[in-house]
Amino acid sequence: MLSIKNLHASIEGTPILRGINLEVKAGEVHAIMGPNGSGKSTLASVLAGREEYEVTEGEVSFKGKDLLDLAPEDRAREGVFLAFQYPVEIPGVSSTNFLRTAVNQVREYRGLESLDAVKFLTMMKEKMKLVEIDQKLLSRSLNEGFSGGEKKRNEIFQMAMLEPTLSILDETDSGLDIDALRIVSNGVNQLKSKDNATIVVTHYQRLLDYIVPDFVHVLYKGKIVKSGTKDLALELEEKGYDWIKEAVDSEATV
Amino acid sequence: MSTLTKENLFEGFLESSFAGFENIRKEGKVCFTKQGLPTLKSEEYKFTSIAKKLEQSLTSITGAKPFEVSSEEVKAAIPTGFDGSVLVFANGHLQNHLCLEVEKLNFSSLNEKSDLAIGSIAKAEKDPFAALNQASFEGGVYISIPKKEVVEKPILLLSFIKSNEGDVISPRVWIEAGDFAEVTFITHTINNSDKPYFVNKVVEIKGGLNSQIRYYRLQNEGKNAIEVSNIETNLLQDSRFTSVTISLSGEMVRNNLSLNLLGSNSEGNMYGIYLLNGKTHVDNHTNVDHTIPHAESNELYKGILADQSRGVFNGKIFVRQDAQKTNAFQQNNNILLSEDAIVNTKPQLEIWADDVKCSHGCTTGQLDEEALFYLQARGIDKLQAKGLLLYAFAGEVLEHIQNDSFREYCINLVQNRLGSNF
Numbered sequence: 001m002l003s004i005k006n007l008h009a010s011i012e013g014t015p016i017l018r019g020i021n022l023e024v025k026a027g028e029v030h031a032i033m034g035p036n037g038s039g040k041s042t043l044a045s046v047l048a049g050r051e052e053y054e055v056t057e058g059e060v061s062f063k064g065k066d067l068l069d070l071a072p073e074d075r076a077r078e079g080v081f082l083a084f085q086y087p088v089e090i091p092g093v094s095s096t097n098f099l100r101t102a103v104n105q106v107r108e109y110r111g112l113e114s115l116d117a118v119k120f121l122t123m124m125k126e127k128m129k130l131v132e133i134d135q136k137l138l139s140r141s142l143n144e145g146f147s148g149g150e151k152k153r154n155e156i157f158q159m160a161m162l163e164p165t166l167s168i169l170d171e172t173d174s175g176l177d178i179d180a181l182r183i184v185s186n187g188v189n190q191l192k193s194k195d196n197a198t199i200v201v202t203h204y205q206r207l208l209d210y211i212v213p214d215f216v217h218v219l220y221k222g223k224i225v226k227s228g229t230k231d232l233a234l235e236l237e238e239k240g241y242d243w244i245k246e247a248v249d250s251e252a253t254v
Numbered sequence: 255m256s257t258l259t260k261e262n263l264f265e266g267f268l269e270s271s272f273a274g275f276e277n278i279r280k281e282g283k284v285c286f287t288k289q290g291l292p293t294l295k296s297e298e299y300k301f302t303s304i305a306k307k308l309e310q311s312l313t314s315i316t317g318a319k320p321f322e323v324s325s326e327e328v329k330a331a332i333p334t335g336f337d338g339s340v341l342v343f344a345n346g347h348l349q350n351h352l353c354l355e356v357e358k359l360n361f362s363s364l365n366e367k368s369d370l371a372i373g374s375i376a377k378a379e380k381d382p383f384a385a386l387n388q389a390s391f392e393g394g395v396y397i398s399i400p401k402k403e404v405v406e407k408p409i410l411l412l413s414f415i416k417s418n419e420g421d422v423i424s425p426r427v428w429i430e431a432g433d434f435a436e437v438t439f440i441t442h443t444i445n446n447s448d449k450p451y452f453v454n455k456v457v458e459i460k461g462g463l464n465s466q467i468r469y470y471r472l473q474n475e476g477k478n479a480i481e482v483s484n485i486e487t488n489l490l491q492d493s494r495f496t497s498v499t500i501s502l503s504g505e506m507v508r509n510n511l512s513l514n515l516l517g518s519n520s521e522g523n524m525y526g527i528y529l530l531n532g533k534t535h536v537d538n539h540t541n542v543d544h545t546i547p548h549a550e551s552n553e554l555y556k557g558i559l560a561d562q563s564r565g566v567f568n569g570k571i572f573v574r575q576d577a578q579k580t581n582a583f584q585q586n587n588n589i590l591l592s593e594d595a596i597v598n599t600k601p602q603l604e605i606w607a608d609d610v611k612c613s614h615g616c617t618t619g620q621l622d623e624e625a626l627f628y629l630q631a632r633g634i635d636k637l638q639a640k641g642l643l644l645y646a647f648a649g650e651v652l653e654h655i656q657n658d659s660f661r662e663y664c665i666n667l668v669q670n671r672l673g674s675n676f
Contacts (some may be wrong), residue, residue, distance in 0.1 A: 048631050076633035087630040092646025106633040
């Protein structure tokens with residue numbers, strides 16, 4: 001589904017990603033871990049199409065299309081969803097109107113009929129249950145005055161509404177208490193199917209107790225330096241990142 | 255052909271003959287001659303050089319003649335969904351035969367009201383263009399809403415302009431709302447030519463005790479239009495005046511809007527939205543004079559500027575020594591969409607009373623790129639996402655339009671503009 005080959009990206013001339021290779025197939029969950037500043041969020045942003053990052057080398061194909069060639073909105077319509085690390089507060093834009101516009105533009109692109117108000121509300125009510133989000137929140141401006149946990153739940157709620165094939169969760173767990181973490185993970189797990197895939201970007205292993213990955217990759221200095229199963233995450237939890245850093249750094253000096 | 259210079263621009267024009275109001279015109283001419291056209295050195299016009307623009311754009315200064323407008327043109331120009339009276343003007347001159355649903359309305363041309371105290375509200379000595387208009391006004395209308403009359407449906411003042419028939423249009427409007435009267439006005443201009451022209455308009459409004467006046471202006475002027483308007487309102491006790499000004503186009507537009515709160519518990523509200531592109535220049539100069547205790551004024555202007563457009567906002571609030579317990583609020587926010595767009599914003603509060611609540615604030619910023627990306631990342635088209643964000647910024651101004659159909663009309667107009675490539 002997603003194939004990343006030798007991806008290099010930089011921001012304002014500073015290279016952040018230095019040759020990422022990753023294959024993600026339908027039905028899989030990949031976790032991307034790594035110390036702060038290793039390029040995890042950059043990778044998520046580049047896949048979603050954030051303009052500040054410049055791709056200097058490499059290619060990304062998604063369902064056979066050149067992903068890097070698509071505008072951010074077209075990537076979303078093709079089925080890429082980024083759950084933001086810091087969801088943006090947008091005063092004056094109502095959550096419901098925003099979501100209806102988004103859902104219908106995505107549906108139109110996918111050749112589906114657009115939803116009228118009634119059908120949209122029915123769908124919304126159903127998906128709201130997934131992340132236990134309150135109707136009251138959705139009558140407010142988008143993310144405005146939401147708590148950290150509410151924002152993250154709203155991200156997963158949007159994901160449920162947009163029905164992506166590839167979901168990228170960027171540090172969705174950071175700052176969540178255990179209850180919120182359970183709700184969010186539960187939502188993600190229910191949305192999982194054999195046809196879609198998930199990339200979980202996280203700093204902590206804790207999330208992976210709830211969203212169990214098929215593969216774990218460690219990102220360091222803009223490269224995937226180690227890949228393994230969920231046991232790798234446990235090892236990282238126990239030993240920290242230093243042993244990996246040391247191994248990589250000593251290799252580099254040799 | 256004589257060359258026009260800033261100094262002699264209106265000299266010849268003022269020599270022509272104007273019908274009626276001889277003494278009033280004489281006084282206007284004296285005031286105008288004394289003040290002269292404002293230069294960039296005049297504090298009130300330092301960002302908006304009307305004189306220079308006139309000198310560059312106009313080849314002659316002649317009063318515009320009325321012209322034939324068809325009833326089809328009138329029908330086509332009425333905003334969708336509008337239901338109410340329509341007064342039609344051609345180059346500022348009232349076209350009685352084209353007016354619609356006006357049977358119950360008390361109105362006439364100014365010349366039929368020779369005893370009107372023209373210039374007693376919008377005073378000629380306060381502004382050179384008000385003085386110029388007082389010396390040379392032609393056309394316009396007198397409208398009176400009797401005591402206790404509630405005019406349920408709005409009154410549309412529909413102006414057609416054709417600059418081939420002379421380039422100076424100087425209408426003067428006198429509106430009086432009796433005690434407890436209620437009325438809504440909507441003004442709208444249709445321009446039929448691309449030739450430059452100059453509109454110099456004065457509107458005097460008198461609000462009786464407990465009267466409610468709403469004045470909504472849709473300014474989508476011709477792209478070569480130079481317009482100065484002086485709108486001044488006197489408000490008596492318990493009365494309320496609300497204006498909403500929507501400025502969408504024109505070459506150079508200067509709106510002077512002044513409210514005089516003369517009775518306690520009177521309320522003046524001024525709202526505005528300006529969406530500017532190309533080289534359009536729009537200047538909103540507002541002025542509230544709190545003369546008595548317990549009055550309130552609210553002011554909110556929002557601007558979005560693209561290309562090389564320029565916006566000016568000047569908000570003067572004057573709270574006199576006697577005007578204790580005044581509430582006066584003012585806000586001006588702008589978004590610049592290009593590096594070449596300019597906004598000059600200036601709150602100007604003069605407070606002589608010591609027990610008042612006054613606030614003002616102005617901001618100028620850019621479109622939030624992070625918010626734009628967030629919307630795009632959810633599958634919303636970039637242009638549309640931009641439109642959503644810009645509307646979220648400026649749309650609240652339109653919520654102050656009480657008339658449902660006109661509000662919807664304006665919301666559509668503004669949303670379409672914001673959702674296109676601006």
